Amino acid sequence: xxxxxxxxxxxxxxQVLWDVSLRVRTGEFVxxxxxxxxxxxxxxxxxxxxLRPTAGSVKFAGNSLAGLRPAEISRAGIRLITEDSNLFxxxxxxxxxxxxxxxxxxxxxxxxRMEMAFALFPVLxxxxxxLAGTLSGGERKMLGLARALMARPKLFLVDEPSLGLxxxxxxxxxxxxxxxxxxxxxxxxxxxxxxxxxSIANRAYLLxxxxxxxxxxxxxxxxxxxxxxxxxxxx
Amino acid sequence: xxxxxxxxxxxxxLLRGGLYALMALGLSLVFGVxxxxxxxxxxxxxxxxxxAYFAFFTLGSTPMVAILLAGAAGFAAGALxxxxxxxxxxxxxxxxxxxxxFLVTIGLSFVLQxxxxxLWGANFRGITGYWSGSLRLGSSMxxxxxxxxxxxxxxGAILAFWLFLGRTRTGRAIRAVAxxxxxxxxxxxxxxxxRNLAFALSTMLAAIAGGSLLSLNPAHPAMGSEALFKSWxxxxxxxxxxxxxxxxxxxxxxxxxxxxxxxxxxxWQDCVSISIIILILLFRPNGLFAxxxxxIWER
Numbered sequence: 249x250x251x252x253x254x255x256x257x258x259x260x261x262x263q264v265l266w267d268v269s270l271r272v273r274t275g276e277f278v279x280x281x282x283x284x285x286x287x288x289x290x291x292x293x294x295x296x297x298x299l300r301p302t303a304g305s306v307k308f309a310g311n312s313l314a315g316l317r318p319a320e321i322s323r324a325g326i327r328l329i330t331e332d333s334n335l336f337x338x339x340x341x342x343x344x345x346x347x348x349x350x351x352x353x354x355x356x357x358x359x360x361r362m363e364m365a366f367a368l369f370p371v372l373x374x375x376x377x378x379l380a381g382t383l384s385g386g387e388r389k390m391l392g393l394a395r396a397l398m399a400r401p402k403l404f405l406v407d408e409p410s411l412g413l414x415x416x417x418x419x420x421x422x423x424x425x426x427x428x429x430x431x432x433x434x435x436x437x438x439x440x441x442x443x444x445x446x447s448i449a450n451r452a453y454l455l456x457x458x459x460x461x462x463x464x465x466x467x468x469x470x471x472x473x474x475x476x477x478x479x480x481x482x483x
Numbered sequence: 484x485x486x487x488x489x490x491x492x493x494x495x496x497l498l499r500g501g502l503y504a505l506m507a508l509g510l511s512l513v514f515g516v517x518x519x520x521x522x523x524x525x526x527x528x529x530x531x532x533x534x535a536y537f538a539f540f541t542l543g544s545t546p547m548v549a550i551l552l553a554g555a556a557g558f559a560a561g562a563l564x565x566x567x568x569x570x571x572x573x574x575x576x577x578x579x580x581x582x583x584x585f586l587v588t589i590g591l592s593f594v595l596q597x598x599x600x601x602l603w604g605a606n607f608r609g610i611t612g613y614w615s616g617s618l619r620l621g622s623s624m625x626x627x628x629x630x631x632x633x634x635x636x637x638x639g640a641i642l643a644f645w646l647f648l649g650r651t652r653t654g655r656a657i658r659a660v661a662x663x664x665x666x667x668x669x670x671x672x673x674x675x676x677x678r679n680l681a682f683a684l685s686t687m688l689a690a691i692a693g694g695s696l697l698s699l700n701p702a703h704p705a706m707g708s709e710a711l712f713k714s715w716x717x718x719x720x721x722x723x724x725x726x727x728x729x730x731x732x733x734x735x736x737x738x739x740x741x742x743x744x745x746x747x748x749x750x751w752q753d754c755v756s757i758s759i760i761i762l763i764l765l766f767r768p769n770g771l772f773a774x775x776x777x778x779i780w781e782r
Contacts, residue, residue, distance in 0.1 A: 296669065318668040327669065334666030336659050347659050350652065351671040399671065 249274045249434055250295070250326075250403060255304035257294045263302070264290045266458045272403070272436055277429045279445045279466070280438045281479070282455035288438040289331065291455070292405045295436075296328035297321040308403070323351055325402035331411055333392030337381030341372055344380050344391055348398030358398070365394040368424055386417035393424060404428065404435045410444070422448055442479040446470050491624040492745055496738030498630055501637035504733025505692045506714035507721070508641060509685030511729045514718070516661040516681040518581055519569065522588040524689050524714060525707025526595035531557050531690025532702035533599065536608045539697070546613035550636060550694040557690020562683035564591065569682070570675065592707070599704040609701025629698045636695040640688060641730060648726065657681055720760045722770025732771065736760075 250272040258264045264287045272278050280288045293299040295306050297318040306313045313321055322328075336344050345365060349358045366373040369390040375383060380391060389409050396404065406425065410418040418441070426448050429435045439445040446452060446466045454462035454475065462474065469475050506528065513521045531553040539549035568587055573580070616628040648654040659667040660677040668674055692710070693702075700706055713736065721732025736756060743755030763771060 298665065298668075317673070318665075319671050319673045322669055322671040330665070330669070334663045334669060336662045336666060338662055339655075339658065343655060346652075347655055347667070347670055347672075350656060395670070 251307040253305050255301050257299055257301040264458050268460055274434055277435045277449045279449035279452040281442050281452050286455040287458040288455050289407050292328055292407050327396040327401035328405040329392045329396050331407045333388050335380040340377055342376040344395050345398055348395035351399050361398045365397055369394050386413050389421050404433055407438045410441050492741050496741035498634045500734030500737025501634045502692055503713050503717050503737050504730045505637045505688055506710055507717035507729035507733050509688035510714045510718050511726050512681055513685045515726055517678045519584040523592035525711030526592050527557050527686040527689035528693035528710040529707040531693030532697050535694030535697045536702045540610055553694030554687045554691040558683045558687035561686025562679055565679045565682035596704050607701040607703050610698050612698045633695045640691050722772045728772035
């Protein structure tokens, strides 16, 4: 579904990604792991079109995404949920969700999706008239996910949903991701929390200093000595 | 002075304020969504007056049609100018955007003013009135029907615009781009298209204002400056870029001016209203209705 080949990218002459290649099959849950500053978020930004690569290519469902604007990539079925969710803070939860369904025209379908989002995140239903800026950190993450869900994207790119969340709330966000994946959506999750991520992802890539250093099935990676020593604190 | 005189003054101020609010609405929309300090806003007011004049006087259309035509022409002119000037400027990089666009709008204002001068000459082109007759309000005051209709049109345009921005899919997208451009793009909204639309809508509102006041302010190449300054007073007083605040702000400035000219003479009206605005800004430097939350309703 998603093929990233030999991607290099950076900001203002500072190269962040070096020759990164990724493959994500339809229906998979893939994690992108690695320490701070490894280039995980940068990789997602390039796929979503927010940053132009200096070399390499990104293909989605067989079509090249080169030169497409972020809005075009979004309409093609890829939705990036950024670290801070880029919510419309001065709008209500309800309006944020409506904007998530901006590309939909049918009122009925929008209402259906809204119900689905509320079923997945009941707290948003309670808060639907509140301004997004008044939500707590966890609720904001949920709104970010729910808003992206409104258009039923084929591919979800999720950037560090656990950042700054209490463990219990983090788990409920992860569970939501898992249930979206079970409903048939392909998910690419960027995370620093290696242990929790490996327990829900099918496969993972390990990124260090802008390069892919390891890839494989979650179960295999969990038993990998390098991962155990550097990320799981086992030895 | 008695209560009735006060009431008359208040009404006059309200009528004036409607126009100011309409002008300021477009100005704060452009600042809120595209971050352009628009100093050519008065020229679109001027264009609106000319378009309405030609439609009403030369082509002989009905007043409503003339004003709507002026609005449509203002929309088209704005869309074209945004595409030709600000779109390319944005592509070259957003550094010093506010300063650069400020200078571009000043240049644009010169070009439009002198273009109108070259095209239509320096003569005043006015009409005696769209509608004849007058309305009796209050004690002894009778207000020309035109004035009332102009006010009604301004209020109608403000309401329609308000509903559009608040209730429609496109209006929501405009607010989304104002609050978080990246977030909007990630949802499939094209920020460039929205910016173009916002600019065109603002020039449309200015053109409607110019068109509906044609009988009071005849079309003239330099007529835009005063309208521009007044709408900037409103925007600065009510808080930069806050679309919602421009409406009460417009009425406030209108009322301040009427009272100023009544008590101190009409020569002093600007002096009085600006002094009061300065006084208010001394205590609320971000404007009367400014708040910390970003977004064009609140910002």
